[in-house]
Amino acid sequence: MTAIFSYHLSLENWLLIGLVALLTGMSKTGVHGAGMLSAPLLALVFGGHSSSGIILPMLIIADVFGVWYYHRHASWHHLKLLFPWAGLGIVAGTFAGAYIDDKTFKLIMAITIFISIPLMIWLKGHKKEEIPKTGWFSVSTGIAGGFTSMVGNLAGSVMAVYLLAARLPKNVYIGTTAWFFLVINWAKVPFHVFSWHTITLKTALLSLVVSPLILLGAAVGIFIVKRIPEKHYRWFIIVMTIAAAVFMLL
Template structure:
């Protein structure tokens, strides 16, 4: 066992923490869905709500890597539609996090994501046009994204469904998602500190210890995305989103 910033961790647990940090970095630079593997790992080690607080600064660090690399590719028209409703979703998620069980929430969200994926796959197979870019659709997905990102940091799949529906090119998809999550994750910090008390000085120091693993994961994500053709990248995100939803259900 080892004592780190008020935490008593075994060496195997510390290794799992670094693995989770690697997946977070990889997800933010293009291999979306891989961070979902970090959610259960951190929940096993630290528990539901506390793991969400521990994960948040790690997500922000990874967001910074993604924004640095893909910032020129963001589509701000979509971001401006998403931000207001996502902020409302974070407030709702903060309230819900105090009254419902994490496991029930994850199960419901995984089912919703599976249904959405089924619709998307039908659209792909039938060569349907993209979902019309209506404001109500952006408001709905932004609100769901805000709620799910607050409870368990699970918004990656929701945003993947929205941005894939808009049929953004690979780099534009990553850049838009990077800016969205950087802004919304920074917005969540005061709620974690003041309402949930899930971010502390000790937890943040543990986050900083994970920074090298996040950086390696971010580099790995960029390396993978560069080697995937545009037409295959869309299917990679769909596959990773499906796996992520299955992980939530389990």
């Protein structure tokens, strides 16, 4: 356990890490947008590239809780379409990540979110079902999801666009997202360990230390989402994404 203290973090840094852990837990149980705040907050402490590996064990802990709670609600039809292409996106993100500095990291995060917002709003009023059934939509979403997840753990907005287009019910939306990220985040681990060297025993111990806050965040997320009516949840996703985008500009 002494390894984690070699970070020499200030009280403010620990408070930020604790907030990140809380938001990460909330994001995995339906509070969309909380996860998009986690990545830039942790980057303030460790920098963009390093933080992508430091936060990954936290995400995996939260993924397990999200899947445990919502596992019966996933749409495996959509997941099977996405997984192969997401794997390709992870590989592409691994190679691209070697050339991405902190400034570029922030730019990718901002572009991803700001492209997603108008698409979400458009899909909110789009009544047709054809879009998610087209092959190009699944292929592009899978690749973009894997790439942005690998580079900055920011595939939440990409998945939101896809699943909003699919018009899944609230619990199925959350369950499908939970399963997608559980599989994708575990698939990213070898690349972080052996290629980027951003996951070590020290980073894993840090995640274990804050795991009670991750689980607390997951419980808070369940409490919040249960109180959001089905018909309002789509707007909740959009508003939370906009809030994350505004934070990016601050």
